[in-house]
Structure formats: structure tokens, C-alpha cells
Amino acid sequence: MSLITPDFGLLFWMTLIFGIVFFVLAKFGFPVITDMVRKRKERIDQSIADARAIEARMAALAEEQRQMLDEARKEQSAILKEASETKARILAEAKEQARAEADKILADARTQIAAEKESALRDVRKEVALLSVSIAEKILRKDLSVDEAQREYIDKMVDETTRAGIN
Amino acid sequence: MKWLRYIAVLFLSILPVPLSAEELDMDEYLYGHVLDSYEWHITTVNGHPVSIPLPVIVHSKTTGWHVFSSRHLEEGPYEGFYLVHDPETHKERIMEQTPDGDVRPLDISITKNVAGLMFNSLVLVLLILIGARWYKKHDAREEAPGGFAGLIEMLVSMVEDDIIKPCVGPDYKRYSPYLLTAFFFIFVNNLLGIVPFFPGGANITGNIAVTFAMAMFTFLAVNLFGNKHYYKDIFWPDVPMFLKVIPLMPLIEIIGMFTKPFSLMVRLFANILAGHMMILGVVAVVFLTAELGAAMNSGLTVIAVVFGVFMDILELLVAFLQAYIFTMLSSVFIGLSRQHPEEEKE
Numbered sequence: 367m368s369l370i371t372p373d374f375g376l377l378f379w380m381t382l383i384f385g386i387v388f389f390v391l392a393k394f395g396f397p398v399i400t401d402m403v404r405k406r407k408e409r410i411d412q413s414i415a416d417a418r419a420i421e422a423r424m425a426a427l428a429e430e431q432r433q434m435l436d437e438a439r440k441e442q443s444a445i446l447k448e449a450s451e452t453k454a455r456i457l458a459e460a461k462e463q464a465r466a467e468a469d470k471i472l473a474d475a476r477t478q479i480a481a482e483k484e485s486a487l488r489d490v491r492k493e494v495a496l497l498s499v500s501i502a503e504k505i506l507r508k509d510l511s512v513d514e515a516q517r518e519y520i521d522k523m524v525d526e527t528t529r530a531g532i533n
Numbered sequence: 534m535k536w537l538r539y540i541a542v543l544f545l546s547i548l549p550v551p552l553s554a555e556e557l558d559m560d561e562y563l564y565g566h567v568l569d570s571y572e573w574h575i576t577t578v579n580g581h582p583v584s585i586p587l588p589v590i591v592h593s594k595t596t597g598w599h600v601f602s603s604r605h606l607e608e609g610p611y612e613g614f615y616l617v618h619d620p621e622t623h624k625e626r627i628m629e630q631t632p633d634g635d636v637r638p639l640d641i642s643i644t645k646n647v648a649g650l651m652f653n654s655l656v657l658v659l660l661i662l663i664g665a666r667w668y669k670k671h672d673a674r675e676e677a678p679g680g681f682a683g684l685i686e687m688l689v690s691m692v693e694d695d696i697i698k699p700c701v702g703p704d705y706k707r708y709s710p711y712l713l714t715a716f717f718f719i720f721v722n723n724l725l726g727i728v729p730f731f732p733g734g735a736n737i738t739g740n741i742a743v744t745f746a747m748a749m750f751t752f753l754a755v756n757l758f759g760n761k762h763y764y765k766d767i768f769w770p771d772v773p774m775f776l777k778v779i780p781l782m783p784l785i786e787i788i789g790m791f792t793k794p795f796s797l798m799v800r801l802f803a804n805i806l807a808g809h810m811m812i813l814g815v816v817a818v819v820f821l822t823a824e825l826g827a828a829m830n831s832g833l834t835v836i837a838v839v840f841g842v843f844m845d846i847l848e849l850l851v852a853f854l855q856a857y858i859f860t861m862l863s864s865v866f867i868g869l870s871r872q873h874p875e876e877e878k879e
Contacts, residue, residue, distance in 0.1 A: 372742035375590075375640045376569060379647040380746040387654045387718060388750075392710035395661035399689045400709060402673035409674040 498527055562817060564623035567736045567809050569646045571603040571616065571625060575731045585731070587648055589614070592639035593629050603642070614638065649735025650722070650743070657721040661685065692716045692860060700864030704871045708864070711754055715747060716860040723805060723852030727812075727845060738855070739805035741798070748798035751863040756790065759870035793866050797859055804855050808848045815840045 506520060565574070573585040586604040591614060593599065605611035606627070613630045629638045643651075664685025667678045678686055697705050697712050722743075725733040737743055767786040769777065776782045818837040822830045 370741050372745045373569060373644075373740075374742075375642055376644060376646050376740060376742040377746055378641050379643070380650060380743050381749075383647075383650050383654050384714075384718065384746060384750065387658060388711065388714045390658055391661050391714045391717075395658070395665050396689060396710045396713045398665040398668050399661075399686055400693055400706075400713075402668045403686060403690050403693075406673050406677065 495527065502527070559817065559821070560623060563810060563813055566734075566813050567739060567806060568624055569644045569740065571606060571627070571642060571644055573645045573648060573731065573735075585648075587643045587645065589627065589642040590640070591627055591629070591642065593631075594636075594638075595631060646735050646737055646740055646743070649725070649732065649737050652732045653722050653725050653735075653737065654718070656725065657717055660721070661717065664689075688717075689713060692857075696857065696861045697864050700861060701868045702871055705864075707758075708754065708867050711750070712860050712864055712867075715750070715863060716856050719747070719801065719859055720853060720856035723856060724849070726805065726809065727848050727852060736806065736809050738801055739809050741802050744798040744802040747801065747859065748794035751797060751866065752791075752794040754863070755793070755866045755870045758867075760872075762872055763870040793862075797862055801855050801859055804851055808844070808851050812841060812844045812848065815844055 502520075502523065571589060572587055575583045575585065577583065586602045589599070589601055589603050589606065591599050593613070596613065599612050599614065601611060606614070606616040609615060610630060614627050615630065617626050617628050619626070627638065627640055627642070628635045664682050667682035671678070677683065692713055693705075693709055696716070697709050701708050701712070719738055722737045726735065726737055726739065728734055767790065768783050770782050770786065772782050815837050818840075819830075819834045822833045825833075
């Protein structure tokens, strides 16, 4: 019963009180707190893991997007190049065609002009022959009975004229 | 202005003041404060003690149970029981007058320590349950508590993460409620023991019966749930055969089973008791030096107050530290009893 001998009464009460305190706290106190802390910890861990996964997925998406953009840009430049080529080609073709057309028109015109000229010349020659014949008729009617030399000259003239008419 | 006032107070204190030269009985003063008693002495006003009478519960072999107020014991024998004050141990105890001479009855009185224990336990239970109530109203997965619940959660998490988890090992969840209860029980009782006025100030964790009970609980927790490997290590350890034939090692191991909780018991008891004694001693300087004159007395009073503040702060540290050590060592002992042999091979 002195300082260092345990007193029975106090020991009894201590055991009882501690037992009750332990029962109450172990049932309604500490497990509530520790379980919740544990759950929150799990939740936080899970959230961090999720965030990491999302981050990775975002990075993959960004990479994919970048690639798509690159591809699109490449395609765009290819299309532009092709378009400019096509334009040049079409222009060249059109020019070529126009030139050919023009050449053809020119050639046609030339042949037509030549034909016109020919027929006009022929008409003129015929007219000249007829004119010369009528002129010659008029001259002959006047002087043909003169002499022999004149006769000869007339023959020569007619000859020449007919030759020219054949030509 | 402030300094002037201080100087005035200092001068006044040096003036010879007639003090009641009442001799302070140092032993009575010290033991009266650290030991248990049947009434709760709060203070003394004009020579009249102000105290709360507590119920005395005794069982006599001849007359059965007796429950009465401790106030009756002051006047002398009551229902055949009387109070003995042992001048050697400074301990009060109740004796019963019987025809065959005086015997000690079975005494489970609500003494000062029991009353203090009840009050402190109530405080502890309220603290933890108020802390735990927060979780019923909130989803702890979505938010963390602040304020009081946050403080309790921080302390609980600290004890569980820093002491219980690493010391007990994989089975810690099973022991966590006991170890947390032990920690907070000791911590709250230590802290309220430092509070110098009613209802604090009872020297509870500095009482050997309390620490004995605490150590006993740890002893049970260790030995009731010890696994095969633990008991094999005690009765058939891996030592040379001759140490087992003459059962030297098992003997040492069995003694070790008891010395571990014994050390827990003595460590907590001695630390808290010594702390109380130190503070009481420092405070006693004020009264002991009263005879030496006002100047000496006031000088030493200043020193005593400074030392008292220092000791109180030190005791705050000790209050936490002893709860921490008790819990940690209990965890280590439990951890040893739950060790798995495959872990040891590593």
C-alpha cells in the first residue's frame, strides 16, 4: 500500500475503466477514423494513378493529333503542287491547241486565197483573150485584105493568142 | 510605465510582511499530492480544507458490503471502519474493527485516483468520439477534416503510421485499436495530471496500480495472440542443445516474457511520478523559504516560478513521450510475437 505496491481497489477500477474505454473506443472511435483515413488514402492513390493514366493518354492523343496535323499538311502541300502542275499543263495544252487551230485557219485561208487568185486570173485571161480577139477582129476587118505579109502576121498573132489561151 | 510598476512591486515585496510561520511538512505535502486518498482535496481556505468526499466501498467478511461517504471517516470509526494514516509510507488505508483484531477489508472505494481516472476517461472518450463523429456526417473520401476532427485524425494517423504500422508489422490492423487506446489513455491522463487544479492533478499514470494494469493488457495482447514461432522461440529456441537440456534459454525467455511488461510498468510510473515530485518540489521552494525573510523569499519565488514553468513544459514533453514510448514498445513486443519465420531468414 505504499508508493510502489499496487492498490487492489485502484487496480480493479483501472482494469474496469480501461476495459470500458477500450471497448467503446475500439468499437466506435478509432476504427472509424483509421478506416476512413485508409479509404481516403486509397482514394487518393487511386486518383493519382488515374491522373497519371489520363496524362499518358493525353500525351498519346497529343502525339496522334500532331501526326495527323503533319499528315494533313503534307497532303495539303501535295495537293497544291499537283494543282499547280495541272494548271500549268492545262495552260500549255490550251496554248498548243490554240496555236494549232490558228495555223490550220491560216493554212485554209491561204489555200482559199490561192484558189480565188487562180480563178480570178483565169477569168481575167479569158476576158483578155476575148477582148484581144474582138480587138483583133476589128483590126482584121479593116486591114486583112491588104497583103500577104499581113496575112502572115495575123497567123502569128492568132497562134500566139491561142497558145496563151491554152496556158 | 510598465517598468515603474515592476519596480514598485519589487520594493513592496521586500518590505517585511508578517507571514504565518506555519511549518511545512515536506513529506506530508509531497506524498499527499502524489498518493491516492479517499477524498479529493482541492485547496485549503483559512485553514479549512476544501475537499470533495468520495464514496467508500468496502466488503467485510463478517458484515458484507458497506458503501458510505468518506466524510464519515474524518470523525472516527464509522460502521466499524476507520482510517489509518501510516507515517512510514504516508498512505491512508481503511481498517475494520473485528472481534479478532483489526483486519483490512476488501476495498474498492472510489478514491481520488479512481475518480480522476473516470473523469479523464470520459474526456478521452468524448475527444475521440467527437473526432469520429465528423466521419459520419462527411464522406472522408471526398474531403479531409479540419479543426478538431483534423487534430484527432492527425494524432491518430501519426500514432498508427509512425508507431503501430512499422513496429507491429503486417497484422497491425488487429492491434491498432488497443494500441491507439493505450496511447491516448496514457497521453490524456498524463496531460490532465499536469493540470494543477481540480478535476486535473490526480497522479494517475504515476500510480503503480494504473501502470500495472496497462502493462498487464500489453502482456495479454502479446502472449494471448503470440504465434507458433513466438512460443517456439521461448520454449525451444535455436541454440545449442545443452542450453535446452538444462533449460537455461527457455528460463531466460520466460523471465523475459515478464520483464518486458514490467519495464513498461516501471518506466511510465517512475517518469510521471518523478515529474510530479519535481514540480511539487519546485513549488515547495516558495513556502519553504517563507521563513527566510521577504527578500530571500521573493527572490527564490521568482526562481521557483521560472523553474516551475520550465518543469511544466518539460512535463508536457514527457507526457507525450511516455505515451509514445509505451505504445511503441508495446507495438514492438506485439510485433515480436507475430513474427513470421520466413521474414527472419531474409
